[in-house]
Each structure stands twice: as C-alpha cells, then as structure tokens.
Amino acid sequence: MYSLDELNAATVTRFHSDLLEHLKHGGEAPVIPSVALWQAIEDNHRCNDALWDEEDQARRRDVPDSSIANSKRLIDGHNQRRNDAIERIDEQVLTTLPNLPESARLHSETVGALIDRLSILSLKILHMDWQTWRADADAAHHTLSRERLSRLQEQRSDLAWCLDELMHGCLAGTLRFKMYRQFKMYNDPKFNPWLSDPSANH
Numbered sequence: 001m002y003s004l005d006e007l008n009a010a011t012v013t014r015f016h017s018d019l020l021e022h023l024k025h026g027g028e029a030p031v032i033p034s035v036a037l038w039q040a041i042e043d044n045h046r047c048n049d050a051l052w053d054e055e056d057q058a059r060r061r062d063v064p065d066s067s068i069a070n071s072k073r074l075i076d077g078h079n080q081r082r083n084d085a086i087e088r089i090d091e092q093v094l095t096t097l098p099n100l101p102e103s104a105r106l107h108s109e110t111v112g113a114l115i116d117r118l119s120i121l122s123l124k125i126l127h128m129d130w131q132t133w134r135a136d137a138d139a140a141h142h143t144l145s146r147e148r149l150s151r152l153q154e155q156r157s158d159l160a161w162c163l164d165e166l167m168h169g170c171l172a173g174t175l176r177f178k179m180y181r182q183f184k185m186y187n188d189p190k191f192n193p194w195l196s197d198p199s200a201n202h
Contacts, residue, residue, distance in 0.1 A: 009160030044085035100176035
C-alpha cells in the first residue's frame with residue numbers, strides 16, 4: 001500500500017508536462033513511483049498523446065482511404081487503452097482510500113476522469129503554445145492563439161483545483177466517488193453485431 005499524498009494537481013500536471021517534453025523533444029523521461037497508480041497515469045497520458053497524433057493523421061486528404069481506415073482502427077485501440085487506464089487509476093485510488101462513508105457527498109466525476117481531462121488539456125496547451133510562435137502564421141493568428149492559450153491555462157488551473165478538492169474530500173471522508181465501468185461496446189464482437197456478423201440485417 002502507498003500514500004495518496006503525492007497524488008495532487010501540482011504533481012500530476014508537472015508529470016504530464018514533463019512526459020510530453022520527453023515524448024516530443026527527447027528530454028529526460030520523468031521518474032515516477034513504481035506503483036500501479038502512477039503506471040496507469042502514465043499509460044493514460046501516453047494514450048492521449050497517441051490519440052492526438054492519430055486524430056490529426058485521420059484528417060489528411062493527401063493519402064488513400066485505406067490509410068484513413070487504418071488510422072481509425074488505431075484510434076479505437078488507443079481510446080480503449082486510454083479508458084482502461086482511467087479505470088485502473090480509479091481502482092488504485094479506491095483501493096488505497098479508507099472506506100468512504102455513505103454519508104459522504106457523491107461527486108459526479110472520478111479521480112481518473114479528472115486526471116484524463118488534465119492530460120488532454122496539457123496536450124491542448126502544448127499544441128496551442130506552438131501556434132503562438134509558428135513562423136508560417138501571421139500576427140493575427142499568433143494573437144488569437146495567445147488568447148486561446150490563456151483560456152486553456154485558466155481551464156487547467158480550475159480543473160486542477162477540482163482534482164485537489166476531490167482528493168482532499170475523499171481523504172477527509174466528506175466526498176466520495178464510485179467506480180463506473182466504461183462498457184465500451186464498439187470494439188467487442190459480443191456487443192457490436194457488425195463485428196460478429198457484418199452480413200446480418202441490423
């Protein structure tokens with residue numbers, strides 16, 4: 001068992017930024033605790049980064065349709081692993097927390113969902129920051145990008161506060177969240193009849 005004290009917004013957002021620096025620019029990989037919780041946070045962030053890149057590729061118009069179809073399949077795989085990682089984050093947090101009383105107020109989001117949203121925001125901030133100094137863009141584009149970057153940073157700050165509030169509340173026994181399975185159906189032939197029997201009339 002391990003302490004949840006290190007699971008706070010400052011640590012998570014710094015890790016997200018450091019890992020992106022490593023993935024995009026070859027910087028030193030951030031060191032994380034060798035525990036299942038942080039491995040799940042890393043897996044989630046890597047999947048979001050892969051999803052971002054593949055979503056961009058899927059919108060190309062200079063490649064054959066087969067390339068787009070391949071990108072869409074890769075997106076499905078990344079998204080499934082992303083959601084699996086969110087569930088693993090929640091499992092690890094709930095396992096480590098003391099038993100939360102039923103009287104605690106139920107929160108609408110889980111810790112894993114908030115960390116996933118912070119991961120996506122770190123990607124938006126990284127890519128919007130690049131737009132602010134793109135050499136092939138004009139001044140109006142740079143100005144618009146700076147305005148949007150400021151709004152994204154504000155959003156991340158607000159969401160970081162929400163993560164800390166949820167963690168503080170759970171540790172104090174005043175807040176709780178439930179483990180909700182995603183039940184993604186589109187990748188499972190048992191639930192997507194188009195995968196099990198494409199010729200059937202659905």
